[in-house]
Amino acid sequence: MINNIISNFEALDKEDLTKFAGKWIAVVDNKVVVSGESFKEIYTYVKTNYPRQRPLIGKLPEPTPIVLNSIR
Amino acid sequence: MTFSFNYKQTILKSGKIIYRPLIPITLIGSNESLDVIGILDSGSDMSIIPKSIAEVIGVKYLGEDEISGITGKPIKSKQGVINVEFGKDREKTNFQIPVVIPEKEDVTIIIGRLGFFQNFDITFQERKRKIHFKRVFKNIWN
Numbered sequence: 001m002i003n004n005i006i007s008n009f010e011a012l013d014k015e016d017l018t019k020f021a022g023k024w025i026a027v028v029d030n031k032v033v034v035s036g037e038s039f040k041e042i043y044t045y046v047k048t049n050y051p052r053q054r055p056l057i058g059k060l061p062e063p064t065p066i067v068l069n070s071i072r
Numbered sequence: 073m074t075f076s077f078n079y080k081q082t083i084l085k086s087g088k089i090i091y092r093p094l095i096p097i098t099l100i101g102s103n104e105s106l107d108v109i110g111i112l113d114s115g116s117d118m119s120i121i122p123k124s125i126a127e128v129i130g131v132k133y134l135g136e137d138e139i140s141g142i143t144g145k146p147i148k149s150k151q152g153v154i155n156v157e158f159g160k161d162r163e164k165t166n167f168q169i170p171v172v173i174p175e176k177e178d179v180t181i182i183i184g185r186l187g188f189f190q191n192f193d194i195t196f197q198e199r200k201r202k203i204h205f206k207r208v209f210k211n212i213w214n
Binding site: 005006008009010012013017018021025038039040043054055056057058059060061063064065066 | 077078080081082083084085090092094095096098106107108109110111122124125128160161177178179180181
């Protein structure tokens with residue numbers, strides 16, 4: 001199994017990530033192969049459909065600005 | 073020993089384009105290792121991973137605490153320590169980081185300062201939308 005974390009990650013430069021904002025995605029062989037609402041859903045999908053590949057998985061941030069707010 | 077990653081683009085609901093400092097990092101637990109995408113967050117004290125990922129990779133819990141999130145309201149969380157692998161090509165390095173695992177499941181992976189930032193001099197180059205990392209070797213006498 002080749003560790004291709006960097007090529008999977010840099011492949012995202014060519015993807016339109018807007019449609020995945022706020023969603024979990026998995027990248028296999030430099031392509032987004034699945035997106036969904038939960039890590040478990042994505043993890044199960046890639047383990048079933050790409051058992052020999054090593055996926056890159058993440059939840060992309062929401063399409064709204066992120067700010068740190070400690071005001072109580 | 074330097075390397076860099078490009079910010080990743082997204083379009084906000086308002087229509088504005090925004091670029092975010094996402095990074096690839098391998099989380100290594102007692103069960104397995106997992107390549108993930110995280111937000112590099114210099115404003116976060118700790119790194120955060122969802123409970124579902126902690127269960128898959130196998131995290132040894134060290135205790136419980138509360139964290140204050142972007143809402144400012146405290147959230148109950150477990151604490152643990154995991155190994156990570158981070159870097160590019162021959163410049164990969166392994167080290168430990170403390171993590172918090174919130175009760176709330178739906179969280180983006182955040183890579184915060186503790187355990188991570190002291191391993192690198194990190195430059196956020198907004199103009200070029202890049203993050204640059206220069207490996208720092210800790211002085212074992214300090």
